[in-house]
Amino acid sequence: MALLEVKNLGISFGGLRAVDDFNLTMDNGQLYGLIGPNGAGKTTAFNLLTGVYKPTDGSFMFDGKEMSGKSPIDINKAGIARTFQNIRLFSDMSVLDNVKVGLHNRETYGLASGILRLPSFFKQEKEMYDMGMELLKVFDLDKEANFKSSNLPYGKQRKLEIARALATNPKLLLLDEPAAGMNPNETAELMDTIALIRNKFNISILLIEHDMNLVMGICERIVVLEYGKIIANGTADEVKSNPRVIAAYLGE
Amino acid sequence: MKKIKTKTIIWLIIAVVIYAVLFYLDATGKLSRQFSRLLIPVGINIMLAVSLNLTVGFLGELTLGHAGFMSVGAYSGCMFTVFMDLPVYIEFPLALLIGGLVAAIFGVIIGVPALRLKGDYLAIVTLAFGEIIKSVIINMDITGGSAGLKGIEKTTNFTVMFVAVLVTIIVIANLINSRHGRAICAIRDNVIAAEAVGINVVYYKLLAFVVAAFFAGVAGVLYGHNLGILKPATFDFNKSIEILVIVVLGGMGSITGSVVAAIIITVLPEVLRGLDDYRMLIYAVVLIAMMLINSNPRISAFRKRIESKFNLKKNMKEAE
Numbered sequence: 001m002a003l004l005e006v007k008n009l010g011i012s013f014g015g016l017r018a019v020d021d022f023n024l025t026m027d028n029g030q031l032y033g034l035i036g037p038n039g040a041g042k043t044t045a046f047n048l049l050t051g052v053y054k055p056t057d058g059s060f061m062f063d064g065k066e067m068s069g070k071s072p073i074d075i076n077k078a079g080i081a082r083t084f085q086n087i088r089l090f091s092d093m094s095v096l097d098n099v100k101v102g103l104h105n106r107e108t109y110g111l112a113s114g115i116l117r118l119p120s121f122f123k124q125e126k127e128m129y130d131m132g133m134e135l136l137k138v139f140d141l142d143k144e145a146n147f148k149s150s151n152l153p154y155g156k157q158r159k160l161e162i163a164r165a166l167a168t169n170p171k172l173l174l175l176d177e178p179a180a181g182m183n184p185n186e187t188a189e190l191m192d193t194i195a196l197i198r199n200k201f202n203i204s205i206l207l208i209e210h211d212m213n214l215v216m217g218i219c220e221r222i223v224v225l226e227y228g229k230i231i232a233n234g235t236a237d238e239v240k241s242n243p244r245v246i247a248a249y250l251g252e
Numbered sequence: 253m254k255k256i257k258t259k260t261i262i263w264l265i266i267a268v269v270i271y272a273v274l275f276y277l278d279a280t281g282k283l284s285r286q287f288s289r290l291l292i293p294v295g296i297n298i299m300l301a302v303s304l305n306l307t308v309g310f311l312g313e314l315t316l317g318h319a320g321f322m323s324v325g326a327y328s329g330c331m332f333t334v335f336m337d338l339p340v341y342i343e344f345p346l347a348l349l350i351g352g353l354v355a356a357i358f359g360v361i362i363g364v365p366a367l368r369l370k371g372d373y374l375a376i377v378t379l380a381f382g383e384i385i386k387s388v389i390i391n392m393d394i395t396g397g398s399a400g401l402k403g404i405e406k407t408t409n410f411t412v413m414f415v416a417v418l419v420t421i422i423v424i425a426n427l428i429n430s431r432h433g434r435a436i437c438a439i440r441d442n443v444i445a446a447e448a449v450g451i452n453v454v455y456y457k458l459l460a461f462v463v464a465a466f467f468a469g470v471a472g473v474l475y476g477h478n479l480g481i482l483k484p485a486t487f488d489f490n491k492s493i494e495i496l497v498i499v500v501l502g503g504m505g506s507i508t509g510s511v512v513a514a515i516i517i518t519v520l521p522e523v524l525r526g527l528d529d530y531r532m533l534i535y536a537v538v539l540i541a542m543m544l545i546n547s548n549p550r551i552s553a554f555r556k557r558i559e560s561k562f563n564l565k566k567n568m569k570e571a572e
Binding site for chain 2: 102
């Protein structure tokens with residue numbers, strides 16, 4: 001069974017049809033790209049899949065369960081994690097604490113054992129510390145663990161956001177323009193990191209990106225959106241030679 | 253984790269030493285009457301400031317109704333001791349608990365709109381809440397109306413106050429340094445991201461409001477049992493502002509800061525009493541000066557340098 005199965009998903013804001021008839025099927029371990037001109041509805045599609053917006057039409061199944069209309073919290077618990085186009089870190093908290101917030105639902109100690117410092121608090125906090133540091137090591141952030149997250153350079157902030165999303169133990173990771181604002185070196189490094197985390201954590205990834213080198217380089221399949229509608233869905237080569245895609249990007 | 257345990261022990265030793273010194277000075281009369289009378293108000297203000305810091309500093313929601321929670325707790329706890337006839341060692345702890353719990357219930361009531369409102373809107377709603385509580389108390393017979401609730405036994409002593417302050421600080425500091433506290437801080441920094449990593453925003457906002465209201469309520473009960481009389485006019489808008497001033501002065505999200513600021517703000521007007529007419533003027537000027545100094549980038553850079561030195565030492569110890 002497919003991991004993610006989106007059927008005819010759509011949303012209207014008043015008269016504006018932001019996403020229309022969105023269909024997508026993803027299996028375990030696949031890496032998909034979502035591209036399209038500005039304002040095509042890519043981020044809106046992400047917001048639908050993560051419960052920020054409630055769809056006005058259609059539905060989507062994740063891991064065999066109906067997910068449309070659920071809250072962002074429930075969707076995250078079910079196994080979909082995301083990053084944001086404009087970085088949304090917990091800016092006043094340390095780098096390690098950002099990841100620990102991501103680990104929040106993986107530990108179970110209650111309010112009382114937190115306040116009374118019962119043994120379960122120490123045991124689980126230690127686990128959180130170890131897991132957090134391990135994740136930071138993957139992204140080469142372990143040396144900055146005690147820095148305030150807003151003091152990190154831009155590229156590392158993007159990495160930290162991915163680390164925090166991974167901390168929630170997702171099966172599907174949605175990356176919203178992970179390479180935005182990065183220079184070519186940083187982008188190349190990010191491509192390696194994305195490939196690495198997919199293999200290491202065995203997850204599926206759906207990413208929005210404008211950097212065509214990155215998208216064409218690592219995505220197995222690419223979905224192209226224009227005016228809220230899917231105009232192409234295929235491998236990099238198929239998409240590249242699709243006349244509708246060329247028209248959307250270059251004009252007729 | 254061993255580090256945390258030794259730190260706790262050091263803090264406990266410091267607390268016991270402070271208690272012993274203050275108790276000795278107070279009991280032997282080495283502390284002037286003026287200051288020994290201030291010990292309990294200082295403690296009450298510490299409790300109020302630390303608890304308000306949980307909502308304003310850590311949760312990041314500006315509330316102006318903390319005096320409202322205090323009055324609800326004060327009246328319910330004090331009415332319990334006035335109308336009940338139990339031995340004091342049962343009655344007083346029960347009164348503290350009742351005051352805290354009733355205030356906590358009101359914390360839920362005011363917390364629910366707080367889930368929908370933000371920033372200045374929430375500030376106005378909580379401000380209105382405080383005023384409503386005040387008028388309700390004035391217009392009820394059972395509370396003694398505007399004349400006040402009289403005949404409360406003066407059971408609050410220094411030891412009780414000290415223990416209450418200690419419990420407040422420990423509970424709130426431990427809460428903040430647990431996964432639950434991190435969730436509260438995450439909501440402050442970015443609600444959308446907090447939801448995206450599965451933090452139950454509704455629950456943690458309410459939790460912060462309820463815990464803050466509980467301790468404000470307990471502080472109210474202690475206040476009533478210190479003065480022996482409760483007047484609704486004490487719990488007005490000015491009281492809420494005073495607590496907020498303490499929190500801002502001490503630094504949002506700093507418990508130590510709240511404690512120090514509470515001591516300064518409570519003691520300062522008394523120290524200046526000798527200056528008569530200029531008292532409030534100097535008080536205001538000192539406030540302005542402290543705010544300016546606190547927000548000065550050079551001062552905060554200096555503070556950061558010192559903090560980073562401490563952190564470096566700590567990191568080196570960890571490495572060893």
